[in-house]
Structures are given as C-alpha cells and as structure tokens.
Amino acid sequence: MTVNSNNDPDLETNDNDDLYEHFRFVADKGQQPLRVDKYLMNRIENASRNRIQKAAKDGNIHVNDSAVKQNYKVKPGDVVQVLFEHPPYEFLLVPEDIPIDIVYEDDEVLVVNKKAGMVVHPGHGNYSGTLINALTFHFENLPNNSSNRPGLVHRIDKDTSGLLVVAKTEHAMTHLSKQFFHKTTEREYVALVWGQPEESSGTIEGHIGRHPKNRLQNTVFEGDEAERGKPAITHYKVLEPLGYVTLVSCRLETGRTHQIRVHMKHLGHTLFNDERYGGDRILKGTHFSKYKQFVENCFKVLPRQALHAHTLGFEHPTKGEILRFQAPIPEDMEACLEKWRNYTKHQKD
Structure with a gap:
C-alpha cells in the first residue's frame, strides 16, 4: 500500500494497492472506547454516518495500519486513517485570480489582511476560492508546510477577518514555524x-x-x-x-x-x-x-x-x-x- 499522507508528503510503501490518506487522527490518552464510525462522525465535518460506514465496508478505514469494521472500538493512542484510491481534492490545487489585500511584502515574507468569508486553505467541502488558491496564482514556488500547504504558517477561521503571515521561502517557513511553536509571536x-x-x-x-x-x-x-x-x-x-x-x-x-x-x-x-x-x-x-x-x-x-x-x-x-x-x-x-x-x-x- 502506498500512503500519500496529508501530514507527510513523502510516500510510505506497504504491500497492498495504492491508497491516499484523506484523514488521520490520533486518539487522545483519555479516549473512552467508542465505535470508529461514531469517532469519525465527531471529527469529520459534513460526513454522514452512511458514507463513513460505506468507507469501513470498502476497507477504507484503518486503525494502526490495519483495515477495521465500523464497530471497531477506538482506544487511547490508536491511529485512525481514512484512505481512498484517489488523492484528496486539496492536493489538486488550482491557482485562482482572487485579489489579496497585501499589508507587507519582501523576498522572504508576505503579510495579508484576509477578508471574512474566505477559507484559508482547501479542505473538505472547500476546494476553491481559498486564500491558498489566490496565493498560488500570484506567487510562484511557495514552500510547502508539513501539511503540504503552500506558504501557510498559521491560519484563522473562515468568518474571522484579519492578519496572516505567509512564508515565501523554505528558510522563512522554518523560521516562522519555530516562532509559532515557541509562542514568541x-x-x-x-x-x-x-x-x-x-x-x-x-x-x-x-x-x-x-x-x-x-x-x-x-x-x-x-x-x-x-x-x-x-x-x-x-x-x-x-x-x-x-x-x-x-x-x-x-x-x-x-x-x-x-x-x-x-x-x-x-x-x-x-x-x-x-x-x-x-x-x-x-x-x-x-x-x-x-x-x-x-x-x-x-x-x-x-x-x-x-x-x-x-x-x-x-x-x-x-x-x-x-x-x-x-x-x-x-x-x-x-x-x-x-x-x-x-x-x-x-x-x-
């Protein structure tokens, strides 16, 4: 099985057919035993119970690298994946000519003022019209973050307006990400x-x-x-x-x-x-x-x-x-x- 992970763009090779990771969750230490279909219902926006159960029936839900049925009980530390034969739609990133309110720009960084109503990055149910769709149109060769999202160092909610910093180089991505991790921003x-x-x-x-x-x-x-x-x-x-x-x-x-x-x-x-x-x-x-x-x-x-x-x-x-x-x-x-x-x-x- 070849898993193309959202969290790791590198490929991991196993023994089965080619599958792409669409979702990955690690169960908390305090996780009470819970059916995997209910567990995923609580974590994937806009996902219906029928679709999750069909994914389990088709062998697309894996826990700790093994396919499980819908009634599998999730336990603390379990790694739950939803895998499909097609890549996630957010990987099919289409640059779009959407205006961006640029507050500051140099060779390393970009600061934008995001308007309310704009989603920051493509995801389930939002595959176009996002800030990243706009950024990839206006700027070439933006570095990918650990989730394979060009230029993105942090994010704000769709209906929240305001400031975001974007990395234009690999060095800037690493440096800014460390600042957010160490809470110095x-x-x-x-x-x-x-x-x-x-x-x-x-x-x-x-x-x-x-x-x-x-x-x-x-x-x-x-x-x-x-x-x-x-x-x-x-x-x-x-x-x-x-x-x-x-x-x-x-x-x-x-x-x-x-x-x-x-x-x-x-x-x-x-x-x-x-x-x-x-x-x-x-x-x-x-x-x-x-x-x-x-x-x-x-x-x-x-x-x-x-x-x-x-x-x-x-x-x-x-x-x-x-x-x-x-x-x-x-x-x-x-x-x-x-x-x-x-x-x-x-x-x-």
Whole structure:
C-alpha cells in the first residue's frame, strides 16, 4: 500500500494497492472506547454516518495500519486513517485570480489582511476560492508546510477577518514555524462578546479539545478530563463596555482551533453572532420587541462572528528585526459597534 499522507508528503510503501490518506487522527490518552464510525462522525465535518460506514465496508478505514469494521472500538493512542484510491481534492490545487489585500511584502515574507468569508486553505467541502488558491496564482514556488500547504504558517477561521503571515521561502517557513511553536509571536484579536466580564482583564487557561456531543464545536476540558484536550492560554482585556455587549482584546499565547471562541464562551461571554457556539441568539438584554429588532439588525450588519485578527508581530526570518502590523477593524464589525454605541448612548439619555 502506498500512503500519500496529508501530514507527510513523502510516500510510505506497504504491500497492498495504492491508497491516499484523506484523514488521520490520533486518539487522545483519555479516549473512552467508542465505535470508529461514531469517532469519525465527531471529527469529520459534513460526513454522514452512511458514507463513513460505506468507507469501513470498502476497507477504507484503518486503525494502526490495519483495515477495521465500523464497530471497531477506538482506544487511547490508536491511529485512525481514512484512505481512498484517489488523492484528496486539496492536493489538486488550482491557482485562482482572487485579489489579496497585501499589508507587507519582501523576498522572504508576505503579510495579508484576509477578508471574512474566505477559507484559508482547501479542505473538505472547500476546494476553491481559498486564500491558498489566490496565493498560488500570484506567487510562484511557495514552500510547502508539513501539511503540504503552500506558504501557510498559521491560519484563522473562515468568518474571522484579519492578519496572516505567509512564508515565501523554505528558510522563512522554518523560521516562522519555530516562532509559532515557541509562542514568541504576537497575536492580538478584537472581539465583540455578549455581556460584560466581571474583571477588566484576565487570563483564561483551559485545555481545548473536540466537544464530545457536538462534533462541530470544541470545548474546554478541566480537572481529570484535561488530558482530553490540548493546553490553551488566552489573555483578555476589556476595551469598551457597550451595555449588553463588550468589545474585548484577546492575546493568544497558544493557537488552538477556535481558541478565542471557545475560551470566551467558557468564561460566559460567547462571541456576538457566533452561530457555531450559540452567539447568534440574544444572550443578554431585555425581552422588548424593539430590542429584539435592534439585535436582529446588528446580526444583519455583521453576519458572522465578531472576531478580527487585529495585530500580528514576529521576528523577520533574515533581518532579525521585529515586525509588527495592525489591520483596522473591518467595516461590517465597525458598523455593528456603532449601532451598539448609539444604543447604549440613548439608553443613558
């Protein structure tokens, strides 16, 4: 079997037919015995139970390099793979002439301001229109990262706007990746959250992992369950109280998937209009219809989670100097903030 891995572009040779790895998961130390079809349902977005069971029936689900049936019970440390005869669609990368907002560029690095709604890299269900599709059109010979994604050092969610650094050379890729690994980069986001934090600033520490019941969410695991997630630290500071919502600054010490969204919800302050985590409902405020209509209007102005990657700082890979960039709050988020400013002002009058 020849396995072309997402995580390792080199080929590994075994004895069976040619297969390509589409997904790979390593079960956590705290993993309770769980059928492999249910395990994969919790981890692969938009995957139906029927498709996963068919993959098992066809011998496409492997655990520890052996094909398993759908009722195999996943145990801690198991390496679960989904393999098919065709390569993953994200490998079939097509350059696309999509405009990019370039904040800074030299021979080594590129800093871009990503608009909300753009997926960073191709993946399940998003094979075109991504930032990487755009980058490969505008720039030749971008280095691949460990997941075979050209130029990509880190990422932000589809509906989050803001700053990303892209590596243009192998040296820059290695140097920047080490900075992110050792947590020496500066990443500050601004977010509008429901409610007002009790403290004007603070630190949220909580291991983040896949939600056991909602496969599209992550959650915080504490105490004896902490090992089910990965360590995550977010420093927050209140920037502007706006009645039933608050504008906050969040500085990342780690970079887990959905970290700010998960940590702020764990604190009791879900991001405004964050559909995936329940912020698209009225979580604070009155029951008056006029207020409900006001919030609905805010949702229409900002039809996404209120999160923006505002500041990005890192050491230049060759010059050694510290570069620091800021992207202004985008129009949709600013328009929503203005609505809340006017609302709270009239409430005081």
